[in-house]
Amino acid sequence: MTNLQKEIMNIKKDKNIKILAHNYQTYDIQQIADYVGDSFYLSKISQELDCDTVVFCGVNFMAETTKMLSPDKKVILANEEAYCPMARMISPDDIIKFREENPDYTIVSYVNSTTETKAYVDVCVTSSTALKIMNQIENKNILFVPDENLGNYIAKKIPNKNIKLWEGYCNVHDRVTTEEVYDLREKHPNALLLVHPECREEIVNLADFAGSTSEIIKQAKESSNDEIIIGTEVGVLDYLEATVPNKKFYLLSKHLVCPNMKKTKLEDVYKAVSCEGGREVVIEEELMNKAIKSINEMIRLAE
Ligand code: SF4
Incomplete structure (x- = not known):
């Protein structure tokens, strides 16, 4: 470990801080985190933390989900500018309008959405829980927002449902091309290809396995x-x-580097645990009470 990593470890221990890091963080941050995982794992862990403060290394909607699940704890997003562009591809107004025009639809949101959007949908899902949860929804008519690629991947697995898809996308996974797949397959003919379903359908179809991180x-x-x-x-x-x-x-592709996930540096984590940086997550109570329902429903249906 570097001196900076050791200092962060000492400070978090002294101050009873836990560090949560998404799998897309750089490895030096994953090394000093108490918990590393995908969105669903980190959501579940948020409920069980025995600490006063959580420093979250990831993007803002993830830190906000942690705050909603641990409202009594101080939650700090290590780099205040880290956000997910896909989460901004749908708004509460979009949901309200869709509901007015399609009152017989259940609205499912990928957890990569803003807290404001979560307040207006019926249930959230992560990539690891989407199939299980959407299978349990009694309504045949479902709107899936905002990731069209993930929604399409799930829709193909449950053809008995009538699933409408929002046209959002991850600007990292969506950029992978079939040429890149053919190129890597040719260079490494014995290698197994594992892809995330945020990639486009033609990429998923060429893979040996598709799944969450x-x-x-x-x-x-x-x-x-x-x-x-x-x-x-x-x-x-x-x-x-x-x-x-x-x-x-x-x-698989040089495009698979999320600029927002990579905004967080060890120096940001040091400042956050030292209470000299990062942004404390504050969510207005009425909004939190509305948005937490779709998160709790996700956790209930994923059990
Ligand atoms: S990898 Fe894609 S979905 Fe994940 S945070 Fe980055 S832009 Fe958002």
Whole structure:
């Protein structure tokens, strides 16, 4: 560990701070985090934390979800400018208008949405829970927002549902091209290709496996294959290279680097644990009471 990492470890211990980091954070941040995982894992962990303050290393909607699930704790987003562009591709006004025009639809939102949007939808899902949750919705008519690629991936698995898709996208995963897949397949013909369903359908169709970040990590670790192409954000590849040294990992595309996830640096984490930086998450009570319902429903249906 570097001196800065050691200092962060000492401060968080002294101040009873827990650090949560998404899998897409750089590996030096994953190393000093108490918990590292995908959105669903971090949401679940948020409810069980025994600490006064949480420093969140990820993007703003994730820190806001943590705050909603741990309202009595101080939650600090380590880099105040880290946000998910896809979360801004749908607004509460869009949801209100759709409901007025389509009152017989259940509205499902990917957790990558703003707290304001979450306040108007019926249930949230993560990529690891979407299929399980949407299978349990009794209504045949579902609107899925905002990620069209993930929604399409789930819709194909449950053809009995009438699923409308919003035209949002992740500007990282959506940029992967079929040419990049063919190129990597040619260079590494024995490698297993694992992709995230935020990638476009033609990429998912060419993969050996599609799943959430935690499912990709599990597959990569448990597969007997010792060469693996990673079709999700580079933070997952960094983690696998550091923790599974006997296998070879290749990044599917140079585009798989999320600029917002990479805004958080170790220096930001140091400032956040020292109470000299980051942004404390504050959510107005009425908004929180409305938005938490779709999060709680997600956790209930995912159990
Ligand atoms: S990887 Fe995509 S979905 Fe995830 S935070 Fe970055 S832009 Fe948003």
